[in-house]
Amino acid sequence: MLDKVMMERKEVRKDYDERLAHLEIRMGELQRQCRSMGIPIVIVFEGFSASGKGTMIGRMIRPLDPRGFQVFTMEKETKEDKRHPYLWRYATKMPAKGRIHIFDHSWYQGFPDILQADEICRYEKQFTDDGVVLIKFFLAITKKEQKKRLNHLAGSEDTSWRVKEKDWKNNENYDKCFSQFDTMLVQTDTANAPWTIVEAMDKKFAVDKILTTIVNGLEQAVEKNQKKGNPETDSKSEDTDAYLQNSVLKGVDLTLSLTPEEYKKKKKDLQKRMEKLHNQMYLQRVPVVLAFEGWDAGGKGGAIKRITQCMDARGYEVVPIASPNDIEKAHHYLWRFWNHFPKDGHMAIFDRTWYGRVLVERVEGFATEEEWKRAYQEINDMEAHLVKSGTIVLKFWMHIDKDEQEKRFKQRMETPEKQWKITDEDWRNRDKWD
Template identity: 40%
Template sequence: MFEAAELGRTLDKDIYKKELPDLRAELLQIQQELLGCNFPVLVLISGVDGAGKGEMVNQLHEWMDPRHLETTAFDAPTDEEKERPHFWRYWRALPPKGKIGIHFSSWYSDPITQKVEGKIADHDLEAYLSRINILEKMLVDDGVLLIKLWLHLGKKHYKERIKSLAADPKTAWRVTQKNIDNIKVYDSFREVAEITLTQTSTGQAPWIIVEGYDANYRSLTVGRLLRDMIRKRMDTDPRVLVSPGMDWSSKAVDKTTLLDFVDLEKSLGKKEYLEQLTHYQAHLSELARKAHKNKISTVMALEGWDAAGKGGMIRRIIHALDARHYRVIPVAAPTDEEKARHYLWRFWRHLQRGGHFTIFDRTWYGRVLVERIEGYAREDEWIRAYQEINEFEEELTEHGIVLMKYWLHIDKDEQLARFKAREQISYKQHKITDEDYRNRERWDDYAMAIADMVERTSTRHAPWDIIEGNDKRYARVRALQLLCERLEKVL
């Protein structure tokens, strides 16, 4: 794989100086045009130490408009980052539509380094690379132009580069003991890198290997690649970028769904309710303190019909929690900043540190509910969202996060009664809008979407709990009970 990038290619200085001004002008022009495009560009720069990765990043910032170019360099994860799922820090750094982002030492650095150092086995590397392929497919499906550059040096040239840098007082500071030690493990590194690139160079996100021996050759090659790949994407008919998604051939024979079999007659008397509420809140408080001590996080995803009682349920849950250790995230229509990125970005960024609770009032399931029914997402977008959501939730649970997913269910008559009651109470009138009544007209459509959602995303690692909600007392106690039971199993 790397033989063609170990030839010692060079570029004459005069040719470099002649071509550079036009290339810089073209890159700046592309940046301006990109601002009006509906996709972001993400450039991953990886490769061999000494191949010029840092110099290349600096050069791109010198050539291009820094207002529309942002580089994030990833070092060893901080304590804060370790307390969240592995890909959390990469998601947070994704560029918005119309901008270019550079990830320096991206999600490829850790698996390659750990494998070379013998910290992970072959099957661990394979699992990690599989997760990377899933992430990259998710980004590309959403429209990201993903450019993966591997800057390479052969073993001979690597040794020469390290010696040259070490001999020059102006650059000696750049050579660390690790760089010197890497000479001894170069062959192992090259082998692992080849495995990594082979397994992750896909049709939608291929690797491009650039020889890094000569700075002029490397710089002009990378500049041309960026220019040509971004221009090609701009000139592509956007219709061909739409992924066909999964087969959506299943058709319901009637409008009966699993929601029709939920027992909404369940209820609690006031005395029994207060006794159980006190019991489970006290128990949850104890479990939450233990979870915080052990740095076990909890993510709660609350969905339900309008007026189903999510707010009241949340208040009963947080009553048992330390206010320093939880955060409630009310989810509304995405902001312009959120619309400019993958729909899961805004949820990744809100994940809390180890031992904390993150409570989402409405969630990422809006993609397959309101966005599906109201037409805010194309069919191919919400169809593939089921798999994307399953992958997202699997990442959370693999990290050790306790994930609770509640669908709070009420019937149509109960919802109407609550709407009318809200209109009569001054401090609740803000909760009812014309849109709430309009949504009732599409009750059956939403019911089918909910059934599809549960069927396709209730997994072993992230099951759905459907809570009978016609009686608010019962629903609140049931939510607390389920949360306590799950935490007990983990702790």
């Protein structure tokens, strides 16, 4: 893509000032419209060193209400970032509905050593499928212009701090950078998240192209939102239901049991091992995610309690997942889970999980059929990234039959110290067992 770009393009329209004023007014209008419609916007800036990313970001935000946007400078990883999966620092910064988040450098810093092109494309598709407007800019300049700008920055006391050793190396290795950037652009230029290459030799030309692209993108998003009807919330999929009922869960042997003596001994031995493993996990900086799902009264809470009894409470977090609050609802459904994924050496234990998207949200109709069907791939991609980053992910389905659930419900109702565990919603959910 870069080899087809006319780097030296500098032509500026004669009515530039008038046109710019119109674009700025329109951007302010579109920001307000997107906010009222709940449209989240992500704008990514990548490019050669000294291509003007910071300058362009500063120019594009002028007409925007500062209460509605946030700029993230992502070039340098913090110590906390390095202790989490690579995408953690980006996934936790994705915008709520109606907000604009601007990234000065982005997940593309991980290409190709950490993230492959197909991983990036699927990651971006998660958000665009969910209604995020993703606008990506790549600022291009020549090697000669880059060196000129670096010399200018380095020659001023006010800006010399901005020039690092790697910037000079990037100029020396311009052709190599050019080739890698070109590969990145070609492989991640998709219909849902296309690249806009900005010929950034001339500031006015670059500003015009960037503002025009943003205005066009937001106008299309507003028009699409206005035409959007009520999505189908039919959550029934007979083929999937039949598969689950006739293969996976039907094959579980619910007659397996231990005697009280066997259970007591096994629990004692395993808790001792767990204590040692928890210490080793911390010393070797291995992050662990335990995910518990299952029927109401399936024993998730009891299992979690027995696991944590033998561990140092400073090294784990139990994350009970209930209905999302207003802030969580305003984000992509996986956002609230990314915020709880552990740093290295720590453990996160989820009492219910991201699988709610294809379970309760599907059954109750909170997610459309299109949403819960694509969630399977989104969940697989997220878990694959966790594992690739070194996280141990263990998932447990706590299975009981309908008769056992009723028995446990009644026991809870008859036991004063357990009555808090049973609610009207539990009985209502039971009616939807099948």
